[in-house]
Amino acid sequence: MDEEPSSYERVAYKNDSVYHYMKICLIFGNERKPLSAEQFKQLIISGLKELYGEVGAAFPFDVLTFDQFVLSAILRVYNNGLVKLWSALTLIGSCENESCAFRVTQVSPFLLALSGNSREMEVQ
């Protein structure tokens, strides 16, 4: 096969993505039974409602994947709502009278970036 030297082309994206993707994990103080995806989303909405009111709770975000045993999820939110969502997640302290906390592992404007994580990467 003929291989020609590929021409070098540089493409620069200036924040091309409309969304931001967050990989988060919910941690409880005590052991409890797993949550469903709907309850998980309802918990985040209640946190948004407490901090930003009805207007804030109406802001659209999506739960793309959810693992109900590990309680980790990937959220998708519009760019202008990232700060509100992240601050509301930080301030959620309890779920049905049980203390819990959200850990935000990764945030990226591109979904592909969430597939790799240098913290958990094992180098052979």
Place this chain on the structure above:
Amino acid sequence: MVRIKYRYLLCEVCVSERSGLQMLAERPIYDALRAALGKAHGAHGAALLSVGSSVTYVNAYTGVVLLRFRKAHYRLLWSALPFVTSIWSRGQKVPCFFNCVHIGGTIRTCQKFLVRYSRQQLCRMLPHCKTEAEKQEVRRAVLSCSLNKFREEEEDNDFGEDGEETEA
């Protein structure tokens, strides 16, 4: 040069019966605003209200309220005004509605607008007058609308008030 900038919202309070207007006071209006903000914009909105906002002027006879907000976040606080449905004053609940007519950077510009606006309202009231004496009163009030040193406020016809601006 370096000063804190405010936005003054000139609002007209619309109540269903006139006796409710007597209940207007600064504190009940502020509490009603904070409750509406807490519902609409949550803890963030209620906290923004506590920074540099106040009810500057309340006129119980004409139902004019002047609210002061910081310039940085006055739009968010303005958006919560339609959510105020009633005011609790002296143990009574007065259903009311805030109608924002003007936003000014200083109290003086709001006053100038209020004089012009009151004159238009008086002219609109003229066809509704029932007796000739009331019509004379209204005409006199319209001609004398101005920012003067000190003028007494007078009630002229059934529909109540004239809009003369009083300056203390």
